[in-house]
Amino acid sequence: MASRTTDPTTERSARRGTNLPRVAEYNQVLVLDLIRRSPGTSRSELVQRTGLTMQTLSNICQRLVTAGLIRESGRVRSGMGAPRIIYEVEPTGRYSLGLHIDPAQLSLVLLDLAGESVHSLVVPTPEAPGPSHVFDLIEEQVDVLLTEAHVTRELVIGLGVATPGPLDVEHGSVIGPPLLPGWGHVHLRVELAQRLALTVVVEKDSTAAAIGEIWRSPRDAENLAFLYLGTGVSAGLVLDGETLRGSAGAASRLSHLGNIGHLTADPDGERCDCGGRGCVSVASLPAGIVEKAVARGALPSETSTSNARAVETALLELSRRAEVDDDPGAREILDHAARGLARVGMQLANLLDLDAIVFGGPQWPAFAPSCLRVVPELVNEHFVARDDHRVEVRGTAVGGHVGAMGAASLAMSVTMFDAPGHLYLG
Ligand SMILES: [Zn+2]
Structure with missing residues (x-):
């Protein structure tokens, strides 16, 4: 069975806001997502696209600015009215990690909130059979990547992993991938989430590559x-x-x-x-x-x-x-x-x-x-x-890191834009 899930690049024109207070988090996610997709969107355009009142929208934007997730990128004057405030996401507000486990090499990328790769590295996949050496190396290389990029771990919201199949998507496990010798039933998601203390999503390498491709060229x-x-x-x-x-x-x-x-x-x-x-x-x-x-x-x-x-x-x-x-x-x-x-x-x-x-x-x-x-x-x-x-x-169009980029954008999408609970701003 296959499912068509929302992916990071799909324009959700049908998503509308609601003015009920208990869904404030949902509205925040919606507004942030719209600003991310259309940098330079004005407050009045956001009102039109979300159906929220100007008052509700202004409050949300203020909270997102305070949380360091968006910033005012200018004001445009059109006609006689007051200049319109326009917003863009604060790229350094949050990051996600993308990891591609290929039988020949491990690629790791760090994606910012605006969807740009800010740092990446590639290391050869250990030849020793079985996954434990690979997990040790991943843990070490995540530290190296974040240190080199000067990004603190608190700002990283998740890790996406692209791996050869076959894959148990629901449990985030690979089961005897024929191309990774010595790998039996490996609970990738659970193992990496424990080691790295991050939300982890796992996807097949070819699907992650497709996600990475349309993330960059929607x-x-x-x-x-x-x-x-x-x-x-x-x-x-x-x-x-x-x-x-x-x-x-x-x-x-x-x-x-x-x-x-x-x-x-x-x-x-x-x-x-x-x-x-x-x-x-x-x-x-x-x-x-x-x-x-x-x-x-x-x-x-x-x-x-x-x-x-x-x-x-x-x-x-x-x-x-x-x-x-x-x-x-x-x-x-x-x-x-x-x-x-x-x-x-x-x-x-x-x-x-x-x-x-x-x-x-x-x-x-x-x-x-x-x-x-x-x-x-x-x-x-x-x-x-x-x-x-x-x-x-x-x-x-993405190049050699397309699998890792796709995995990182999937992690960003799942943790930031599909699960409003993660964006509770108080
Ligand atoms: Zn055949």
Whole structure:
């Protein structure tokens, strides 16, 4: 089962305020959210958009200013009346953390209240099997990040974690992720919340990447698939401007939302365990592509595929040989992979009437030249609604930290804007 939950970038034009005193907290959240989305909004515009009285609105704005969450950013004069006061959020008022656990590296970002990344760091994921070394490292690196950014822990309202699936969204647990050796049933949310004394939300890496993408480049009612190229390949889906998030529905049920592993990438490819042929999970995985390149002599025979980092290094070398050395063997292997991803993109585009396919994830830099050369034309050639509109194909606008950025914006959204109790100002 999937649920469409409100995400940080959705314009909630239907949300209106109410003048009843007991819902003051709700109103505060609503006003703060509107100011965050539309910096430079005036008090009279806020009255119009919320339906609150000017008196109630003025009180709320005053409380938000006192709490250090918004600031007056100027006054505009229009016509004969008094100048209108305009507001923007105080970026340093609150922060959220975003963590991306990739089998090759851990990325950590610090997001301010205005949604900007103020600091980030990347460290290699410990090779020791099991999660305890990873938790120790996360705890240490959160301290490093906050110290370097000169941000005190009290101003951090939550941590979002992006992780490979499968994921029990309700309990914030990963259960035997195939790409993280030695990880069994790991209660990520509980463990990290205890260690860091923070509210923690957990999301699948591809979904977090989609959230990060539309957080930075919001477009109204867009249908978008974020094809996430990590150690595996998966999709984050945005329908009608809202990120589709997995929900277990029942305690015993894991979310496999965005698992595109058994869409067909290569109709002539090898048999897959599912009974199909040339599925993404056999034809398009980075490790398999590197092995093929070694077998064909496009990479040296001593090339290692023993862990995620080795695969990433090898794939970048293959890409360098294709693009810089103009090696036709290397280029054909990557172009073939890109045609497989294009085929997956076509299936998603036709099913979901996509406006855009966005690529990103740790392995994206190696795939980028081939994908940007091959995918746009192939997808649009086979797109059934091509007479109506094209499918835009692009690389992520957020860059390498898109998973961590998405996780941080989700944490900001959940703790600050979906749970009014957190904004009790007294
Ligand atoms: Zn399959």
